[in-house]
Amino acid sequence: MTVALRPTSLSEALDALGANGAVAVAGCTDLMVVDHAPARAHATVVDLSRLPELRGVREDSGGLWIGAATTFAELRESKLVRERFPIVAEMAGTIGALQIQNRATVGGNIANASPAGDSLPVWMALDAEVEIAGRSGSRRVPYDEMHRAYRETALAPGELIVGLRLPAADEALEQRFRKVGTRAAQAISKVVVALAARVHGDELHGLRIAAGSVAPTPVRLRAAEALVEGQPLTPDLAAAAGLAAAREVTPIDDVRSTADYRRFVLARTVRRMLLACQGGEA
Amino acid sequence: MALSSPLSPLGQSPPRPDGPGKVTGATRYLDDLEVPGVWYGATVRSKVAAGRIRRVDGDAARALGAVVVTAADLPGPNVLKVIAEDWPVLAAERVEHVAQPIALVAAPTRELARRAAAAVVVEVDAEPAVFETTDPATTLPSGRDRVLASCRSARGDASGALANPAVVVVEGVYSTGHQEHVYIEPQGALAIPDREGHFEVIGSIQCPYYVHGALEHLFGPGSVRVRQAPTGGGFGGKEEFPDMLCAHVALLARASGHPVKIVYERSEDINGTTKRHPSRVRVRTGHAPDGTLLAVEIDAVLDGGAFITLSPVVLSRAVLHAAGPYRCENVTIEGRALATNTAPNGAFRGFGAPQTQFAMERHMDRAARALGLDPLTIRARNAYRPGDVTPTGQVLGDDTSALECLRVAAERADFLRRWTLHERARAAFHLRGLPAPGIGLSLFWHGTGFTGNGERKMRSPVRLALLADGAVEIRVAATDFGQGTEVVLAQIVADALGCELARVRFAEPDTDRVPDSGPTVASRTVSVVGSALFEAGQLLANELARAGGVVADLLAGQDELVVEAHYEPDPTTDFDEATYQGTAYAAYGYGCDVVEVEVCPDSLATTVQRALFVADVGHAIHPVLCAGQLEGGALQAIGQGTIEEMRLENGRYLQDRLTSYLIPTAQDAPDMETILLEHPSTMGPAGAKGVGELPADGGAPAVIAAIENATGIACGDAPATAERLLADLLAGHVVPGGSSVDPFGLELAR
Amino acid sequence: MTTWNVRVNGREVSVEAPPMARVLDVLRESLGLTGSKEGCGEGECGSCTVLLDGRPTCACLVPIFQVEGRELCTVEGVAGTELDPLQRVMIEAGGVQCGACTPGIVVSLRALLDRDPRPTRAAVRESIAGNLCRCTGYERILRAVEELVGSEEADA
């Protein structure tokens, strides 16, 4: 039978995770889904919800630190998050429905590494850094390097996500988030896009656009970014960036949508989000 | 007009007696019952859509301590008798669809039952299967004929009229897909055996006597008592399918000697049970330049799945409603139900009528555009008036309210002005990046009760019992699975008796205690069962009056006095099944839905914002419940028209969980307004018409019409998912004025 | 088997269960609290909704070991000796049909109203977006809350 451990410190948790067949659990919204019932047969489950090191949202050298065990409901409710990173709060409000937001955690969303995970493109666009801890110490990984292949992350066995660091956001930081699902709530994304940039006149600088559900992992839309970066942003340029974005991704037909639809929507969404940065209607 | 006196409970909305149990969680549904010594059943199912069974071996499961039942172990015929006798209880030589039951196991715990089911060895030689009605194969791989049923209804000379060069001919092909019921309580049943080899079966079911009949066919007369547990939704899905599940638990109870329960997991429920019949309907109409219908020619094909089950009656209703509530002298409607290798498609709210009326309503919009008319004008020109004649030659009565529904709805929604505005403004929206607004409308009808002579043949009895404490107990097999049957029937009886509502009780539907008053289907409960109860109530009232109102005198020492009545159809009417001529239904309800949407300019996702439902229910006996039926039914139909998609992959539904088969949430549902019209029929109590199924007919065409008004995309297929709309756009399925969707990015999808 | 101590509907209870047993099964099978239903077992339908430390949660996705020492409120805990006004108005306004979704919806709405006694229609919709109802079309549920809020304002 499964042994459940409830460590109260990070080092205790890391030790427990060193055991064979041990698995971390947080909100269990991925782990407990019936299809994954075998997951419940793990020899040892290690609960992360009582680790003070993984909790909380706080200022961090001008930016923000978000603990991995923070739930999406807590993100939505955090004044700091809403003020500094409104797209994080917006994204959190699109995860499942309230019952899921009350349990699902940031760390679980990242570690689960679904290509449709809604938070992942947001962290990517905001140039987050992931704080990872293992028994041999801790390290920081730029979010761009977090997702290696389909459902494969930079985490080594026994490592945990401790938290995320978001670099400082000032007034000039434009942030946009767009999720396209089949229905208004409780929907897995068919396309999800996040964008961040600094606006200088009619130009965007430091532009980062990331998308989910259009490739085996969340992806930066680098070709689109390169077209727009530092250039006067015209409707034509926004359109060209949209097309470039659609061409640089590798979506598939699946139970939720089609590759064609995903490309079409990605192009139009990227165009629209770019125009919105210019005060266009979004 | 109304039979009710000012003091009558009719037209009030008293609280439903099952309410407190439901809001507190005290109500015990099937899986909530405590059953000492219960075992759990599980079902071993086919993984392939067609094939020959080579071997079924339960030894490993037995070794785990489970009992195993295969087709070889059946005591009687291996068939569930619905209309024909072709639906096996357990697959014997062949499997004909994915998830078809092959063997059953039962064990003392759920976990062990699951493991035992996995241990049963099944070897099947797969064969190529048939999934599309358009597949030219004339037989299934098993050799059975693909035509499960066919019928034809005709009046006048449609092909002659269509050949007239002065007639404007409009043609279109429309389709609808599989739809899952998604009752929130999954299917479940429990069988308790006794020493004499008899059973008590309790189920989450709509029709106790269907189950009773099916089990007597298997186990012999007098062998079974069937009770309905409080049932968490049905919508037709718990009409015929529970025959199968109840037979399974009974077989396991017999084999194990223990009470046995099966409650399906959601994905098992979706994979293994009935769906709404997919349809493909070709419509050709001929019009005068002002839009008047001169000819209608319809060819409807339903996908029946692997077995006949209820397809002939679903098809019949589909054909009888196909031409919609529109007058026309020349009509030909042909229908066929074809077999495919999927689970049998079956009863689902509306029973074929939503499919054909979807086609007709989308077609009316198409015809309007071809003629330069708007959706309102073409319908107003053709909607049935009193005295009009249906394709079966039935002369419609004074309560015919199609035009009135249309008028009230159009006025209330300011339909024409807004539709025209959106038509004109269409081009402007995408440029500004704003969601495109659209409004759409549908007009529809639905026959109340069984088709044709069905009620006459059944002559199903209802009973009322006067009890010593003065209470009156309703004894019918009509079941409540959400509709509020208990309170509505009590209102009717209290009205007939002129007594307090509180004096009337509702007996649990239990085949040992209530007569077979017919199944709870076809919107017949209030109209048919209610009429008979009203009659019984009057009989009882007369008896009571004769006894001077003194219950004890009337009972004269007996425990109870039982009166029985039957629904009496109008003796002057008849329906000829061979020619499809005559009175198809004793009454028709009419409805008009107006749906407003916004379509996202980038994703083509539809947001349904507002909906107006105008329905003639004859007499609203309980207005709150009536509105609830109309709104809930309409949202199912709006879901069918927008997001409820099922696709097959090797015969398995891709969308077989609630994470992938999506129904509208509270954030998807529009703000709703319901207006009840009362044009009393000569049929139901105080003129009530059926209300349960009517809303299933209107939501899908109205919402897709609204999408068309918003985007210019002319979609003839339900559901009009965003992906479907994109495909339509690429295929050039666009209204004559052009689409509002700016073409940016389309080349990516080509 | 391990013993877990949980506060359920205001009472301390101890139950035996394996650590990864679903709270839903423990409530239904060990504690006889069958008001919470299983409609999907994967967090989609909300018919198993309970409050975990006051927040709506799908009991089908919570292992029992994580609620040790915490507080659960199920639909059985909403009414006192009499129906909660929310429950009464749900019945009267037609917010209840088959009842399979009702316990979860009552729990979700009670949590909303405790936080926000005068919610907007949009907030009511959001609060039950994780509770699928296939019968009502939701309209009468929304109206039930509106009637309740309206009548409480009239009383105030």
Ligand SMILES: Cc1cc2nc3c(=O)[nH]c(=O)nc-3n(C[C@@H](O)[C@@H](O)[C@H](O)COP(=O)(O)OP(=O)(O)OC[C@H]3O[C@@H](n4cnc5c(N)ncnc54)[C@H](O)[C@@H]3O)c2cc1C
């Ligand atoms: C009904 C429903 C709707 C949903 N809707 C959405 C949606 O709209 N958008 C979306 O993106 N997702 C959605 N999800 C999935 C979402 O809930 C999860 O991805 C969630 O964020 C996972 O977090 P958790 O805490 O529940 O993880 P758990 O289930 O506890 O764990 C998931 C995995 O992450 C690992 N893990 C957890 N925390 C850490 C950590 N700190 N370090 C390392 N590994 C860790 C676990 O070992 C496990 O492998 C939905 C899920 C459900 C059931």
Ligand code: FES
């Ligand atoms: S049973 Fe828990 S959400 Fe459906």
Ligand code: FES
């Ligand atoms: S009342 Fe039946 S599901 Fe909501």
